[in-house]
Each structure stands twice: as structure tokens, then as C-alpha cells.
Amino acid sequence: MRNTLLFAIVEEGKSDALMQVAKKAGSTGGTILTGRGTASSSLLCILGLGDSHKEILMTMVSDAVKDAVFKAISNDRHVHGVLAAVPASWDGEASPAPKTAEWDLVNVICTSGYADDIMTAARKAGASGGTIVNGRGTAKADDIAFYGSTLVPEKELLMMFVKREQTEKILASIAQLSCMQKSGSGIAFTFAVQEFIKLGR
Amino acid sequence: MELLKKLKEVGSSIIPILALVALMHFFITPLPAGSLTSFIIGGFLLIAGLSLFLLGVDIGLLPIGERIGSAATRSKHLLVLLGTGFLVGVVIILAEPNIAVLAEQVKGVNPSISKTSLVSMIAIGVGFYLMVGMVRVVFHLSLRLVYLVSYALLFILFIFSPIEMMGIAFDAGGAATGPLSVPFIMAIGIGIARVQKKQNDADNFGYVSLALIGPTFALGILGLFNDGGAASSGEVSVAAAGNFLSLIQPSLAMTAQALVPLLLLCLFYQFLLLKMPLGQLVRMVTGFVYLFIGLTLFFMGSNGGFIPVGYQIGYAIGTYNRYLLLLVGAVIGAITVLSEPSVWVLVNQVQEITQGHIKKPLMLVALAIGVGLSLFLAMIRVITGLSIWYFVLPTYALAVFLSFFVPDLFVGLSFDSGSVSSGPMASTFILAFAIGSSVSVGGNPLTDAFGVILFVSMTPVVIVELLGLVYKRTQKKMAASKGGKSI
Numbered sequence: 001m002r003n004t005l006l007f008a009i010v011e012e013g014k015s016d017a018l019m020q021v022a023k024k025a026g027s028t029g030g031t032i033l034t035g036r037g038t039a040s041s042s043l044l045c046i047l048g049l050g051d052s053h054k055e056i057l058m059t060m061v062s063d064a065v066k067d068a069v070f071k072a073i074s075n076d077r078h079v080h081g082v083l084a085a086v087p088a089s090w091d092g093e094a095s096p097a098p099k100t101a102e103w104d105l106v107n108v109i110c111t112s113g114y115a116d117d118i119m120t121a122a123r124k125a126g127a128s129g130g131t132i133v134n135g136r137g138t139a140k141a142d143d144i145a146f147y148g149s150t151l152v153p154e155k156e157l158l159m160m161f162v163k164r165e166q167t168e169k170i171l172a173s174i175a176q177l178s179c180m181q182k183s184g185s186g187i188a189f190t191f192a193v194q195e196f197i198k199l200g201r
Numbered sequence: 202m203e204l205l206k207k208l209k210e211v212g213s214s215i216i217p218i219l220a221l222v223a224l225m226h227f228f229i230t231p232l233p234a235g236s237l238t239s240f241i242i243g244g245f246l247l248i249a250g251l252s253l254f255l256l257g258v259d260i261g262l263l264p265i266g267e268r269i270g271s272a273a274t275r276s277k278h279l280l281v282l283l284g285t286g287f288l289v290g291v292v293i294i295l296a297e298p299n300i301a302v303l304a305e306q307v308k309g310v311n312p313s314i315s316k317t318s319l320v321s322m323i324a325i326g327v328g329f330y331l332m333v334g335m336v337r338v339v340f341h342l343s344l345r346l347v348y349l350v351s352y353a354l355l356f357i358l359f360i361f362s363p364i365e366m367m368g369i370a371f372d373a374g375g376a377a378t379g380p381l382s383v384p385f386i387m388a389i390g391i392g393i394a395r396v397q398k399k400q401n402d403a404d405n406f407g408y409v410s411l412a413l414i415g416p417t418f419a420l421g422i423l424g425l426f427n428d429g430g431a432a433s434s435g436e437v438s439v440a441a442a443g444n445f446l447s448l449i450q451p452s453l454a455m456t457a458q459a460l461v462p463l464l465l466l467c468l469f470y471q472f473l474l475l476k477m478p479l480g481q482l483v484r485m486v487t488g489f490v491y492l493f494i495g496l497t498l499f500f501m502g503s504n505g506g507f508i509p510v511g512y513q514i515g516y517a518i519g520t521y522n523r524y525l526l527l528l529v530g531a532v533i534g535a536i537t538v539l540s541e542p543s544v545w546v547l548v549n550q551v552q553e554i555t556q557g558h559i560k561k562p563l564m565l566v567a568l569a570i571g572v573g574l575s576l577f578l579a580m581i582r583v584i585t586g587l588s589i590w591y592f593v594l595p596t597y598a599l600a601v602f603l604s605f606f607v608p609d610l611f612v613g614l615s616f617d618s619g620s621v622s623s624g625p626m627a628s629t630f631i632l633a634f635a636i637g638s639s640v641s642v643g644g645n646p647l648t649d650a651f652g653v654i655l656f657v658s659m660t661p662v663v664i665v666e667l668l669g670l671v672y673k674r675t676q677k678k679m680a681a682s683k684g685g686k687s688i
Contacts, residue, residue, distance in 0.1 A: 034553055047487060051260065052203050113268070117480050136395065146277050147339050150398035154271060179478065 002063045004194065005088040007105070008073055009035070009131050009159075010081035012053035018079060019057060025072035026065030031058045035133040035159075038119045054081070054131050056159075060090065070195065080200040082161060086191045103193040104167045105159060109135075110186035112154035114179050118186075122160060125173040130160035161196060203259070207252040214539035215251075219244045221536060222514065225529070230521045236510050242445060243506015250498030251542050253491045254380070258546055261488015262381075263388045265467050265475075270392020272474045279339070282393075283332045289389060289466070290328030290412065294320065296462045298455055298496070299379030299628055307369055318423065323373050326419030330411040331386065337407070338393060344407045344612045345604045351414045352597050358421040366424030368589060368648070371655040373420050374413035375623035378658075380496070381459055383409055383543035383621050387550060405550075406613030413620040413658065445505045452500035460493055499542070503629045511630040515637025523642045526580045530634070534576030534657065535569040537630055543621040544568060551614065559672070564618075564665075571664035572622055572657055576631065579656040583639045583649050596659045603666040608676075611669030619662035627657045 006027075008018055015032045022030065037054040061069050066085065073083050086105060106127075108118055115132045122130070137153040162170055171188055180186050219241055226237050273285040294300055300323060304316045337347055359367050378386075386408045394404040467485065471477060477485070518529050538544055548564045578592055600619075604612045635650040644650075 052206075113264075113477065113481055116484070117478060120480065146274065147279070149339070149341075151275055151277070151396045152398045154395055 003088050003090055004061055004063065004066045005086045006057075006059050006061060006066075006069060006073070007084045007086065007159075008057040008079075008081060008199070009037075009054055010057065010079045010199065012055055014079045014081075015055040015057040018073060018076060019059070021072050021076050022057075022059055022061075022069050025069040027059045027061050027069045029059065032056065033058070033133050035131045038116065038130050038132060056131060056133065060088065074197055074199060077200060081198075083197050083199050084161060084193045085195040087194055101192050101194060102164055103161055103196040104164050105191040105193050106162055106167060106170060106188065107190070108158045108160075108174060108186060108188045109155055110158070110180070112156050114186070115156040115158040117177060117179060118158055118174055119160075121173045121177050122162075122170045125170040126166040127160050127162045127170050130158050133157045133159070161193065204252060204256055207255050208248065210545070211251045211255070211540070212248050214536075214545075215244055215248050218533075218536050218540060221532065222510070225514065225518075229525075230517045232510065232513050232517060236513055239445070240506045240510040243502040243510070246445070246498050246502030246505075247507070247540065250495045250500075250502055251540070251545075252495070254495030254499060254542055255545060257488045257491030257493075257495055258384045258542075259488070261485050261492060262384050263546075264481075264488075265470075265485050266385045266388025267392035267395065268475055268477070269467075269470050270389035271396045272392075272470070274393045274396050276474065282335055282339070285389075286331035286335045287328040289385070290331040290415070291324040292462050292466045293382040293385055294324035294327050294377060294416075296459045297377065297379045297382050298459045298500070299376040299625060300373075301455065301458070302628060303373060303376040314423070319373075319420070322419040322423050323377055323416040326415035326417070327377055327382075327412045328415070330415030330418075331389075331408060333415075334390070334408045334411045335393065338390075338404050344403070344609075345601070347407075347411070348604060348612075348616065349601050351411075351418075352601055355414065355417060355421065356594060356597075358418070358425075362421045362424035364589075365648075366420060368652040368655070370417045370420035370424065371593070372628075372651060374415070374417040375620070375654040375658045376628055377416045378409055378413050378543070378620040378623065379628075380499075380542045380624055381463065382412065383624070384546045385463070386412055387546070387617075391550070401609075403609040403613055406610070406617045408613075408617075409620045410613065410616030413616075445501055448501045448505045449497075452497045452504065455500055456493055456496040459496065460489060464489055499625070503625060507626075507630040508633045511633035512637035515634040515639075516641045517637075519638040519641025523584055523638075526584065526638050526642075527577055530576040530580035530638070531573040533634060534579075534631065535573030537626045538568050538572040538622050538657070538661075539565060541622060541624040541626045543624045544618075547618060547621045559668075563668070567664050567668050568618060568622060568661050571618075571661035574664075575656040575660040576653075578660070579635060579653045580638065582652075582656075583635060583644060584642055586644055586649050589652050589655075593655065593659065596663065600659075600662040600666065603663065603670075607666050607669035608673050611666060611672070615662050615665035615669060618665045619658045619660075622661045623654045623658035627654050631657060 006022070008015065010018060012034070019030050019032070033056040035054045035056050037052040039051060059069070070083070070085060084103065084105060106122075108115070110118060112134070119127075119130050133156070135155045135157055137155050160170075167190060171190075174180060174188060222240055223237060226232050269285065269289070273282045276282070300320060304319055307314060307319060308316055333347065336342070337344060387405075390408040391405050394401065397404070471482065514529075515526070518525050544565075548561045551559050551564055552561050581587070582589070582592065600616070604615070607615065632650070632653055635653040639645070639650040
């Protein structure tokens with residue numbers, strides 16, 4: 001069975017209502033992450049004025065209801081944000097890569113604190129903005145325990161929707177950052193986006 | 202944009218107070234000429250100041266606090282971690298504007314306690330209890346047990362320590378958990394919890410309420426060597442309302458005194474342990490600039506508008522009808538807690554840590570009810586002059602008792618909510634209101650009005666614990682109906 005993972009990145013507090021909309025249209029459930037939207041320009045970033053609290057709603061839908069859910073979410077005029085559909089599979093059958101896609105979802109996982117630097121580099125190479133989610137790495141076997149508790153590294157996940165023709169340039173500029181030179185300092189991967197729209201416009 | 206959103210949030214919490222006071226002015230009892238104007242100007246200064254302050258906390262204070270916490274833990278030396286706790290505790294108290302205000306007030310009441318010994322005892326108390334908090338997390342000790350033992354020892358101590366010291370000691374605890382120390386201490390705690398493999402949400406909380414116990418202990422011990430001194434005359438002097446321009450300079454000085462030590466501490470860690478890249482450093486410094494402007498505006502608004510007018514309101518209502526004080530006190534308490542800067546920091550972090558399960562509005566309403574109840578009790582005390590013991594002992598006994606039944610997360614959370622409720626709004630507006638009421642009903646403001654800060658920080662503990670019991674029940678119901686199915 002073919003499936004699609006829908007990503008909606010919206011303002012803080014709006015994702016619960018959006019999930020209800022998606023459920024009415026046939027989605028069975030979803031997961032909500034909290035994140036931080038980056039500023040839309042470097043100046044605002046330095047002034048610290050551009051950051052905003054975001055929520056990321058992820059819901060897996062089968063192709064039977066995908067269009068209905070996508071349409072229902074995109075018709076919700078109360079939220080501002082983005083909505084994207086990424087092909088996915090949950091029973092082993094690979095989804096076909098979309099041929100006509102214009103957008104990629106670029107993900108970068110890095111040591112906590114560097115996501116803003118990466119965003120700055122990506123912006124210079126053409127990206128418009130991104131969302132940062134906090135996380136932690138899984139501890140390695142040689143991590144020393146600290147009085148009975150294992151310490152783990154803090155990580156950040158930066159998600160950016162970028163135009164496909166810019167993807168390579170952005171990835172290259174991220175790889176050239178001084179904070180990404182040591183091995184193990186980060187990992188980047190991309191998803192091909194099937195459909196991408198801006199919400200609330 | 203984030204600043205606009207903050208202005209909206211803060212504005213919606215302060216404008217009700219402005220409206221309430223205006224209504225009182227026109228329909229119940231008029232205030233002296235010009236008071237209402239300066240109150241409203243003060244209110245708008247508070248809104249602007251608080252919004253900028255919260256923005257600075259978001260991009261400056263919280264990230265660097267979290268980073269210091271995790272860097273100290275990742276050093277894997279218990280000594281570095283505990284040393285950090287002690288150092289942060291001491292520096293934050295030297296910086297905390299609330300403590301400076303309190304020390305002045307105490308000096309007026311009891312000249313036999315020197316300001317230096319008072320502030321250094323408070324600082325050592327906070328530093329020591331931050332270490333206790335860290336030891337608790339590292340060695341997985343139960344927070345309930347720490348509270349039980351601490352409060353039991355505390356009340357035993359105050360059987361021997363003079364009763365005058367008790368009010369000062371508890372108020373010092375309340376003041377120690379002010380607008381600068383709360384976000385910073387909480388951030389350190391979150392930083393420590395974040396690098397642990399076994400993530401435990403409950404470990405994020407508890408530090409702030411322990412920071413309240415520390416100074417109370419320290420001053421109780423100080424009281425053993427100092428007979429507390431008979432309270433001097435009941436003279437109360439309150440600054441005139443309105444003079445905003447003349448307040449610019451002292452407010453700037455107060456803010457600088459608060460922020461410079463903290464900035465030095467952060468730079469010390471930057472060079473020694475953190476070594477952040479330039480981009481992050483610039484952001485932190487920008488955060489400090491917002492903190493600076495925000496705090497200055499906040500002080501101007503509270504000193505020029507909220508403190509003097511708070512006194513006048515209390516006095517006017519008390520003269521009009523003393524039993525109206527009960528009602529007005531409850532309403533003022535409920536509304537002012539919402540304008541407390543650290544309360545906003547706490548509810549934001551709670552929402553983030555619980556991934557949106559405990560929503561901001563629910564938590565704010567619970568706190569408002571709690572503090573409303575507090576002030577109702579405090580006003581009973583102002584009118585009747587009952588001893589503080591009758592209120593404090595049962596409430597804390599109940600709080601510690603309930604802590605054994607609520608979910609782990611709510612143990613530290615509820616005690617922390619209590620500590621953060623008593624911020625600068627409590628020590629300015631509410632205290633001024635209580636003093637004004639006490640003077641008007643002919644009581645002794647030194648024994649009847651002081652201690653009101655403690656009341657503000659006491660009942661929210663129980664209220665949030667009750668919220669925790671409700672949360673536990675709904676979680677159980679959800680688990681039962683879903684049968685563990687999750688996506």
C-alpha cells in the first residue's frame with residue numbers, strides 16, 4: 001500500500017485544531033513536535049526578533065485519503081505555515097519517487113547550538129527559512145557513566161523546504177562550514193517532496 | 202513576530218489590572234488626583250518592559266543557562282557540577298533586584314542585621330540548596346523526601362528562632378526567586394537533565410523551590426545568633442506616584458547592578474567551558490541588551506506607578522469598608538500573578554517540556570485561583586492580626602503530604618510554581634497594597650502586612666498539586682480507554 005507522510009509546520013498552538021481537521025478528512029492520527037522557526041533574514045536573526053515558536057504536525061495517510069486530507073488542511077484559513085507531502089511506505093513497498101517535484105525537504109542533524117549557523121549558511125545559498133527541533137543523540141558504547149546515569153550529546157534537527165535546483169548548492173555550503181569539518185559533527189539528508197504549499201495565503 | 206506576540210500576551214495580563222483599578226476609582230472610592238494617570242503610564246511601561254525582558258530571557262538567559270548546566274554535567278566531575286551550582290546561586294543572588302529591595306526593607310525594620318550579612322547568608326543559602334538540588338538529580342534521590350526533611354527541619358528551627366525572623370526569612374526565600382534567578386536557575390536544571398540518557402521530565406523542576414528553602418534556612422540560622430530585634434516604629438514611607446523621569450537613573454543603576462555580575466558569570470563560563478562560536482555569542486549579548494532595556498522599564502513602571510498606587514488602593518479600600526479588602530485582595534492577587542514575569546517563563550517551559558499536555562491557559566488559571574486564595578487569607582490576617590504560624594504550618598504540611606500522591610513531574614513543578622508566583626509584582630504591588638490596608642485598619646503593618654509574599658508563594662503549591670491529581674486521573678482514563686494504542 002502506498003502512503004504519504006504529511007508535514008504541516010504551523011504556529012504554536014495551532015496543530016491540535018489542524019489535527020482535528022485532518023482526522024475529519026480521514027487521517028487516523030498524528031504526532032506533534034514543538035520547534036523553533038528561524039528568522040526570515042540574517043539581520044532579524046542577529047537582533048533575535050525573528051524567531052518564533054512552531055509546531056510540526058506529522059500524519060501518515062494512505063493514498064486513498066491523502067488528497068482529501070491535504071485539501072482539508074490547505075483549506076484551513078486560520079493557520080499560517082507550510083504543508084508538504086512526502087512519499088513514504090510502512091509495509092516495505094517503496095513509494096515511487098515523484099518526477100515533477102519542485103521542492104526538497106533538507107534535514108540536518110547537528111550538535112546543539114549550531115543549527116543557527118547552518119541556517120545562515122543555507123540562507124546565503126538560497127534557502128528561505130527553517131525549523132529547528134531539539135533532540136538528543138543516542139549514547140555511544142564508550143560513553144562514561146556519570147554516577148549511574150549515562151550522558152548523551154544534545155542535538156538539533158534543522159528542517160528546511162528548499163527549491164530542488166538549490167538543494168545541492170545548499171548542501172555543499174553546509175558541508176563547508178567550519179563547524180562541520182570534524183567527522184561525526186553532523187549529518188544531512190533530503191526527502192523529495194511530492195506536493196508543497198504555503199498555508200493561510 | 203515573537204515580540205508582537207509577547208506584547209499581546211503580556212498586555213492581556215496587565216490591562217485587566219489597569220481596568221480594575223480604573224473601575225474602582227470611578228465607582229467605589231476615588232484615588233488621589235493624578236494617581237490613576239501614573240498607574241496607567243506605569244502599566245504601559247510594565248507591558249513594554251516585560252515583553253522585552255521575556256524576549257531577552259528567550260534568546261539570552263535561557264540558552265546560556267541550559268548550556269552551562271549541560272557543560273558542567275558533561276565535564277563528568279562532580280566537583281565542577283556542584284561548584285557551578287554554588288557559584289551560580291551566589292552570583293544570581295548578588296544580581297537579583299528583588300533581594301536588593303528586600304535588604305533595604307529589612308534594614309528599615311531591623312537595623313541590628315547588617316545588609317552584608319543578610320545578603321551573604323541568602324546567597325550562601327541559595328548556593329547550598331542548588332547543590333542539594335544537583336546532588337538529588339545525580340544520585341536519584343526523591344524530591345518529596347528532600348521537601349519533607351527540609352520543611353520539617355525548617356519548622357523545628359523556627360521554634361527556636363525569633364518569630365520576627367520567620368517573616369523576614371520566608372520573604373527572603375520568596376524574594377530570592379525573582380525575575381532573574383528563576384529563568385536562570387530553571388535553565389541550568391533543564392541543561393543538566395537534557396544530557397542524561399534516562400530522560401526524566403521531573404528532573405527539570407525542583408531547583409527553584411529549593412532555592413526558596415535555602416535562604417529561609419540561612420536566615421533562620423542567622424536568627425539564632427540575632428534576637429531579631431524588636432520592630433522599630435511603624436512608620437511607612439511610600440514614594441510619590443508619577444515621577445517617571447526622575448526614576449530613569451535609579452532604574453538604570455538597579456538594572457546594571459543586576460545584570461553586570463550575571464554577564465561576567467556567563468563570560469567566565471564562555472571562556473572556560475562553553476567556547477561558543479561567534480554567532481551564538483552575538484545572540485546571547487543581544488539577549489542581554491533586551492534584558493537590560495526591559496528590566497529598566499519594568500522598574501520604572503513598578504516604582505513610579507504600581508507601588509505608590511498599590512499603597513493608595515489598599516488605604517482607600519480599607520478606610521471605605523475593611524471587609525471589602527477580602528474581596529479586592531483576592532481579585533488583585535488573581536490578576537497580579539498573571540503579570541509576574543517569572544510566571545510566564547514557568548508556564549512556557551512547562552508547556553514545552555510536557556509537549557503541550559499542560560497548556561498555558563490552564564496553568565495560568567490555576568495559579569490565579571491559588572494566589573487569589575492566598576490574598577484572601579493574607580487579608581484576613583491583616584484585619585485580624587492572627588499569627589503567621591496558623592497559616593504557614595498547615596499549608597506546607599498539606600503541600601508535603603499531597604506531594605506523595607501526585608505524579609513525579611508535579612512534585613517539583615508545584616513547589617516551583619509557588620516560588621515563581623512571588624516575583625517583583627508580589628514584592629511591589631501586593632506588598633504595597635497590604636501595607637496600605639494594614640495602615641488603614643489600624644493594624645501593625647510590620648507584623649500583619651509583611652509575610653504577604655510568603656502567602657503568595659504558598660497556596661499555588663497546593664493548587665498545582667491538585668491539578669496534578671486531575672492530570673493523573675485523565676491520563677489513567679485515557680490509557681484505559683485507548684488500551685495503550687498510540688501512533
